[in-house]
Amino acid sequence: MKKILMILVTLCLAVAVSACGGSKSGEQAAPSGSGTAPETVTSGIDYMALVNKLNPLPDGWEEALETVHFTNTVGDDVEVEKKAYDAYLEMKAELENEGVFVDLDSARRSVADQERIMNDFTEKYGIDYALKTVAKPGYSEHHTGLALDLYLIVDGKDIVENEDMIQYPEIWSKIHAKLADYGFILRYLDGREHITGYGYEPWHIRYIDDVDVAKEIMEKDITFEEYLGAVKTGDVTIDLGSSELYTQDELKEAAVQIKCQFAGWEGCELHSLRYAGDENNTEENIQWLNELGSGTEYVQCAKFLMDFHSPTEGSDSETWKPDEEYKDYSWWLARTADGGFEVVSWGFGR
Numbered sequence: 001m002k003k004i005l006m007i008l009v010t011l012c013l014a015v016a017v018s019a020c021g022g023s024k025s026g027e028q029a030a031p032s033g034s035g036t037a038p039e040t041v042t043s044g045i046d047y048m049a050l051v052n053k054l055n056p057l058p059d060g061w062e063e064a065l066e067t068v069h070f071t072n073t074v075g076d077d078v079e080v081e082k083k084a085y086d087a088y089l090e091m092k093a094e095l096e097n098e099g100v101f102v103d104l105d106s107a108r109r110s111v112a113d114q115e116r117i118m119n120d121f122t123e124k125y126g127i128d129y130a131l132k133t134v135a136k137p138g139y140s141e142h143h144t145g146l147a148l149d150l151y152l153i154v155d156g157k158d159i160v161e162n163e164d165m166i167q168y169p170e171i172w173s174k175i176h177a178k179l180a181d182y183g184f185i186l187r188y189l190d191g192r193e194h195i196t197g198y199g200y201e202p203w204h205i206r207y208i209d210d211v212d213v214a215k216e217i218m219e220k221d222i223t224f225e226e227y228l229g230a231v232k233t234g235d236v237t238i239d240l241g242s243s244e245l246y247t248q249d250e251l252k253e254a255a256v257q258i259k260c261q262f263a264g265w266e267g268c269e270l271h272s273l274r275y276a277g278d279e280n281n282t283e284e285n286i287q288w289l290n291e292l293g294s295g296t297e298y299v300q301c302a303k304f305l306m307d308f309h310s311p312t313e314g315s316d317s318e319t320w321k322p323d324e325e326y327k328d329y330s331w332w333l334a335r336t337a338d339g340g341f342e343v344v345s346w347g348f349g350r
């Protein structure tokens with residue numbers, strides 16, 4: 001793995017390599033952060049704590065956290081919360097009985113490490129790129145020590161790159177079937193990006209130290225956020241329409257980018273998202289997006305339309321009218337000659 005990729009993958013936050021980027025600029029700023037005060041850890045850690053793009057690591061967590069270190073098969077030092085590591089070892093042994101071999105790519109990363117990486121990226125690539133590729137310090141589940149990124153060992157070979165790992169769905173199914181028995185859940189489900197803020201990651205598992213709850217979550221096929229009642233969710237309609245410019249996979253990936261961004265809008269409930277048609281890929285629109293993208297040379301663009309509901313209470317009133325159905329809200333994505341779609345702008349008006 002290339003060094004830079006290694007850093008990115010090790011973070012799993014990051015994610016030039018994963019599905020969720022950020023936006024360059026929006027006509028309307030997304031509400032930032034969470035209004036809720038972080039819980040304080042007094043003794044031990046809360047294995048059911050929710051840490052995501054809206055919920056930071058609880059205060060005192062790092063002081064209370066007990067971890068172990070080990071070296072994985074590719075020679076990296078990996079740090080994991082103690083109980084999670086014991087449970088992982090038991091699961092790993094059971095998987096080996098079934099001919100499935102795994103190891104840990106990364107697990108815990110401190111908030112300070114995250115800040116250092118954010119600073120490094122900012123220095124090297126500028127703040128825009130850093131914000132787009134590196135998770136905000138304090139808001140990564142990897143801070144907990146309870147989030148583990150697995151990798152596969154197939155026929156004695158380490159399979160560590162995300163795009164390679166995704167090629168083994170049958171192995172992941174076997175692994176996922178075992179998770180709950182050891183108190184783990186799968187965290188970033190396919191199609192639930194608007195809730196978790198991340199694209200599908202079969203390798204990212206989370207220890208919750210409660211087999212019954214883990215079984216309930218896995219059997220119901222729901223996200224941790226949904227189990228905890230931390231998000232408002234209803235039926236979501238995704239309509240990728242038809243296109244002569246883009247494949248359905250490309251449009252799906254574009255929709256994932258939008259949904260990841262949307263997940264950061266606290267209290268908003270997604271209802272529908274649809275591709276607005278090839279006719280929006282005009283020279284004029286691409287030029288407009290290039291201006292917004294400050295120097296990026298996009299060659300194609302795509303527009304989506306979204307219906308969503310704003311939060312009823314505790315909402316950011318400067319951003320949203322409370323308890324309102326927003327219809328035909330525009331999302332603009334663009335891509336360069338050799339890149340994937342990224343969200344460039346959103347809002348009413350264009």
Ligand SMILES: [Zn+2]
Nearest residue numbers: 012148149204
């Ligand atoms: Zn991860």
